[in-house]
Amino acid sequence: MASTTVRHGSRELPKLFWRLSAVRSMGGGPRTFPGGVSKWQYKRMHEKRAREKEKRLLQQEKQLYEARIRSEIRSKIINAADDRAPPSDAGPMSPKEHVKALADRFMKAGAEDLWNDDDGPVEGGPPLGKPLMNNPAVGHGSWPFMGRRSYSAEAGRRTRRYFPSSDDERDESEEESRPKRLITRAALGDYDRETEPQSRQGWGRRGEGREESLLTPKRFDECGISPLTVKALNEAGYVKMTLVQGAAIPHCLEGKDALVKARTGTGKSAAFLLPAIESVLKAMNNNGNARVPPIRVLILCPTRELASQIAAEANVLLRYHEGIGAQTLIGGIRFKDDQRRLESHPSQIIVATPGRLLDHIENKSGFSMRLMGIKLLILDEADHLLDLGFRKDIEKIVDCVPRQRQSLLFSATVPQEVRRISQVVLKREHSYIDTVGIGHDTHAKVLQLYLVTPHELHFQMVYHLLKEHIMRDIDYKVIVFCSTAMVTSLVFQYLRELKMNVREMHSKKPQLYRTRVSDEFRESKRLILVTSDVSARGINYPDVTLVIQAGIPSDREQYIHRLGRTGRQGKDGKGILLLAPWEEYFLDEIKDLPIKKAPLPELNPDLKLKIEESMGKIDISVKEAAYHAWLGYYNSIREIGRDKTTLAELANGFCASIGLQEPPSLFRKTAVKMGLRHVPGIRIRQ
Numbered sequence: 001m002a003s004t005t006v007r008h009g010s011r012e013l014p015k016l017f018w019r020l021s022a023v024r025s026m027g028g029g030p031r032t033f034p035g036g037v038s039k040w041q042y043k044r045m046h047e048k049r050a051r052e053k054e055k056r057l058l059q060q061e062k063q064l065y066e067a068r069i070r071s072e073i074r075s076k077i078i079n080a081a082d083d084r085a086p087p088s089d090a091g092p093m094s095p096k097e098h099v100k101a102l103a104d105r106f107m108k109a110g111a112e113d114l115w116n117d118d119d120g121p122v123e124g125g126p127p128l129g130k131p132l133m134n135n136p137a138v139g140h141g142s143w144p145f146m147g148r149r150s151y152s153a154e155a156g157r158r159t160r161r162y163f164p165s166s167d168d169e170r171d172e173s174e175e176e177s178r179p180k181r182l183i184t185r186a187a188l189g190d191y192d193r194e195t196e197p198q199s200r201q202g203w204g205r206r207g208e209g210r211e212e213s214l215l216t217p218k219r220f221d222e223c224g225i226s227p228l229t230v231k232a233l234n235e236a237g238y239v240k241m242t243l244v245q246g247a248a249i250p251h252c253l254e255g256k257d258a259l260v261k262a263r264t265g266t267g268k269s270a271a272f273l274l275p276a277i278e279s280v281l282k283a284m285n286n287n288g289n290a291r292v293p294p295i296r297v298l299i300l301c302p303t304r305e306l307a308s309q310i311a312a313e314a315n316v317l318l319r320y321h322e323g324i325g326a327q328t329l330i331g332g333i334r335f336k337d338d339q340r341r342l343e344s345h346p347s348q349i350i351v352a353t354p355g356r357l358l359d360h361i362e363n364k365s366g367f368s369m370r371l372m373g374i375k376l377l378i379l380d381e382a383d384h385l386l387d388l389g390f391r392k393d394i395e396k397i398v399d400c401v402p403r404q405r406q407s408l409l410f411s412a413t414v415p416q417e418v419r420r421i422s423q424v425v426l427k428r429e430h431s432y433i434d435t436v437g438i439g440h441d442t443h444a445k446v447l448q449l450y451l452v453t454p455h456e457l458h459f460q461m462v463y464h465l466l467k468e469h470i471m472r473d474i475d476y477k478v479i480v481f482c483s484t485a486m487v488t489s490l491v492f493q494y495l496r497e498l499k500m501n502v503r504e505m506h507s508k509k510p511q512l513y514r515t516r517v518s519d520e521f522r523e524s525k526r527l528i529l530v531t532s533d534v535s536a537r538g539i540n541y542p543d544v545t546l547v548i549q550a551g552i553p554s555d556r557e558q559y560i561h562r563l564g565r566t567g568r569q570g571k572d573g574k575g576i577l578l579l580a581p582w583e584e585y586f587l588d589e590i591k592d593l594p595i596k597k598a599p600l601p602e603l604n605p606d607l608k609l610k611i612e613e614s615m616g617k618i619d620i621s622v623k624e625a626a627y628h629a630w631l632g633y634y635n636s637i638r639e640i641g642r643d644k645t646t647l648a649e650l651a652n653g654f655c656a657s658i659g660l661q662e663p664p665s666l667f668r669k670t671a672v673k674m675g676l677r678h679v680p681g682i683r684i685r686q
Contacts, residue, residue: 049399056423064420097432214266214570216246223249225274226281228320236316242267244435249274252408257430259382259409259422263443264538264564266435268410272299272378273314279376279406280324280348293323294373296348298401300394302384304330304353304511305518306538310380311351324348329356332511339365354385354393361400374401379425381537382409383418383557391421398425412436412564413557442560446567447574448595450587455580455650456657460603460611462491462550463498465576466528468601469546477521477544478528481562483551485532486629490622490658491550492530497614506532536561540568547575552583552637556590582650585639615659624664627655631666635674648681 037045218241221230233239241249244262251258252275262268276297283296301307307330314326325345329338329352338360350357360367377398379385385394386409407425411418414434422430442448453461462480470476482488485506492504503517514534521529522541529535536558544566553559559577566573577595579586587595615623631651635641640650655663665683666676676682 046399053395053424057421060420060423214242215240216243218246220274224253225249225278226321229274229277229317232317232319235319238270242271244268244433245271245274247433247435248272248408248410251431251433252406253278255406257407257426258433259414259419259426259430260433260435261411261414262435264412264561265443265540265568268380268412269310269313269538269540270317272380272408272410273310273317275408276314276349276376276378277317277321277324281321283348283373283375284324293346293348295350295370296373297350297376297378298357298371298374298397299349299351299378299380300354300357300385300397301351301380302353302390302537303534303539304332305514305534306380307351307353308515308518309538309540311349314349314351318349326351328352329360330511331356332514335359335363342367354390354397358393358396361397368400371401374405377401377405377407377425379407379409380411381561382411382422382425383413383415384411384537386418386421386424391424395424413560415557442563442593443567443573444594445570445572446563447572448563448577448593449575449598450577450579450595451598451600452579452581452584453600456653457603458550458578458580459491459494459615459657460607461578461601462548463495463500463611464601464603464607465546465548465578466495466500473545475525475543476528476546477525477541478546478548479535479541479544479562479565480528480530480548480550481536481553482530482532483633484626484629486622486625487551487633488530488532490618490626493618493622494611494614495528495530497617498610500528501526502528502530504530505535507534533558533562535565539565541565542568543571544568544573547573549575549577552579552586554637559586559590560593580650582640582646612659618659620660623658623660626658627651627660627664628666630654631676632674635676644676644679645681648676648679652681 219239220233220241221227223241244260244266248258248260248262248271252272260268260271262271276299280296284293299307299310301310307328311326311328318324318326325347326349327341327345327347329350331353338356361371379394384390407427407430409422409425451461466478466480469478480491482491485508488504488506489508492502495502503521505514505517505521509517517529518535518539521527525543529541533554535541547563547566549559549562553562563575566575576598631647634650635647641647652663663681663683665685666674667685668677671677671682671684677684
């Protein structure tokens, strides 16, 4: 009997252990996500949002496609030479008006207007002679969407005449309910050139003999911002607004979403920082002072240097505002240091890079709760933040901030893809503020040149161009852009061996080093900065006299951003693009820019021996890393990386130019991933 009981008990033991393991400890529970939902609810919710986003984007692409088809029909109605209208004035417009403006570029004299109701209103607006927005600066400026259009060909060019339509006689209550059409020149300051000081040039289209103006007559104390902020601006020497500030600030202060396009070096940072400060002040007046103030403004930047620069500018503007501060959340700094800083000095304005911000959100330290108070979300260099590299991170961040917010996107370039997916952040009824116009992406006062020379001579050519510029300009300040971080390190060491005053900056350097070099270059002259694209966007280095781009940029936008480091704040500058013969195809992408071919300089025969001696002093590990980085960069460029055999030959030529006897070997896994495993000339590590 006893043995039977034991056997029976042995069968019961596994069941007992299973029941004990199923009992949850006190204080436990299933993992929850923001909003108190479970893991599977959270997943299904995100899948649903992703489907909705995809559906919206497809619908927008369909509308753009239909608009393009209609514009092609327009252009075929009349068989005449292409006679495009001059670019419309820059300024805020709705998405429908922007598509309409693009389609109107193909309208020809006498052509039938096929625009339909889905494309936005063609008629309407205030009666002619009635000033828009009560702005005295409007004068007699006209807007392309006011009233019916009439076309006539006179003296070989197209003109537009505007007539009042029946919609002009609507009562005022109905007029106020319709979306306001914001004039462009009104905000940009379309003022009489005769009253302009001689120190500044007039604003106009390129090719008309008029150079661009940086400032407008509009003052900061006239736009309704805080007197304490105006005081800080005056002490910093800023009284009048620039073009982008005059166009964007009044619109942003109204609480509307906007996509703003403006050239580099024209004051974009202040254009969104001033509305950000006003947003914080308004929220503080409504909600009072909390023990731990919620984050009211979130500014996202693609690089650490740009985030640090914007936070510094924000703290200058906040000098006289007690209880308001701005902090950065960027990589390269210990995570716990960030947490201590956020707890000891809570700030209402956070300037962050996407990766580090997500680290804080996912850490579940209470930071995500502070994001629930955000009133304004700003993306600086939006074209880069919304491309494939950052887009997923941006979508995660947008899902963690309130829907009832204002969003602003600022960039020097707005490619079609970014325009298409901007709905990820902006409301559908946002405005598009273009202070650049068609074909005006670069500064008119920056001389743009390109040189085509064999790739093995690029190092000699860079040294020759630097020596020539140093002899011509005593207070020189030069930036040399390289394709990758490792190539940047190689060029830096090569120029240092040639006794040039150089500094290096790239993503492989620690953050403290990058900050120190950035501050030194900003405050110094007679210095050369060799850098990768971490310095290409938004960084304000005053008085840069020359920008050299050694090798092909990743795309047209990157060329424009790099060039924008010179010619800032209306000053002169010079940019040189150094290409190999097999990189000349890139010139087709920038053919609308005023870039000219420069005559090939004669190199000193003794220079080659000097270069070889300098290269021989550089550690072989640096050269091998540069070769691997160079190969990976050009393999990623579709036009070059498609032909693997040619790519291997070009890489071996680069290898010889830096003094390596044979190409370094690749790991088998790396070669397979790059599609180079069985390519002649590529060595595989056994």
